[in-house]
Amino acid sequence: MVVLIAENVHFRIHHDLLIRDSTIFADMFSLPGEESSSEMVDGHPAVRLSDTAEDWTAFLKVFYGSKSATSLQAEVLQKVLRVASKYMFDTIRKGCMRRLEQIFPSTLTEWDNVNIPQFPYAQIVVEHELLYFMPQALYTLALLAPGFTILIFIDKPELLVKLFVGRDAIVAIWTEFISNNFTALMDGCNEETDGEACVAFRGFWYYVTEVGRSMEGRHAPLQALKRFVDDMPVENLCAKCSARVSRIAKDTRRLKWQALPKMFNLAKNWQELKQKDGGKSFKSIPFYNP
Ligand SMILES: [Zn+2]
Secondary structure, eight states, X not given: OEEEEETTEEEEEOHHHHHHHBHHHHHHHHXXXXXXXXXXXXXXXXXXXXXXXXXXXXXXXXXXXXXXXXXXXXXXXXXXXXXXXXXXXXXXXXXXXXXXXXHXXXXXXXXXXXXXXXXXXXXXXXXTTOGGGHHHHHHHHHTSOHHHHGGGGTTOXXXXXXXXXXXXXXXXXXXXXXXXXXXXXXXXXXXXXXXXXXXXXXXXXXXXXXXXXXXXXXXXXXXXXXXXXXXXOOTTOOHHHHHHHHHHHHHHHHHHHHTHHHHTTSOSXXXXXXXXXXXXXXXXXXXXXX
């Protein structure tokens, strides 16, 4: 047994498991004379740590298998990942990364199916500077008021600047969407459905109002544009015009998703982001393939 001491809380841990799973502890206990010279508690070698007892309590639940890293809630995941990263518990760290990939997938289709509030997990990505998940995390954080998120970036001024740059780029998605494409709807349309003429201009006003509403507060264009892909509730808008809006919304979402790493000034594209990350965030797990 080994006794780890965090904030005066004693954790008795199996020596063999500790050195099997953690490179740092394996090195620590392999140093000649280390054990004999260090503190002893109840006849076991003891190590004082600078971590919080809370972090270790959360970590040990995963370490001893009563919880799986791949299904942790954000608050617990944050603690577990702190310990796993610092002491290089690689298997548990990988489990934490798998969990983060469920929250921040790198394809738009998977992203659309995430039903968990992403904000608490985004803080973890920033804390550990996990580049692989950074575009998705910064996108999530950019949707919130800066006054609310700014504390997350303490000691990370460079990432905060990237967040601000990305916020502007996200708002610009709307502007671009309207100015480049929607004027087409204003030009009128001669189609008739069941004797009713297509009122393309009404469609224009419907969409432009929806966009305006979305730009207040949580302007989440990737999510909001999905409604324009899926539902076409405009009365008397012909199938051709509906399909056109749907296609434009779909293309915009696809293109902007591809551009996400660039919007936040993180990398030119997902591929370059992967290279920059060098597997640091996400060892041995297949990366997004464009
Ligand atoms: Zn039409």
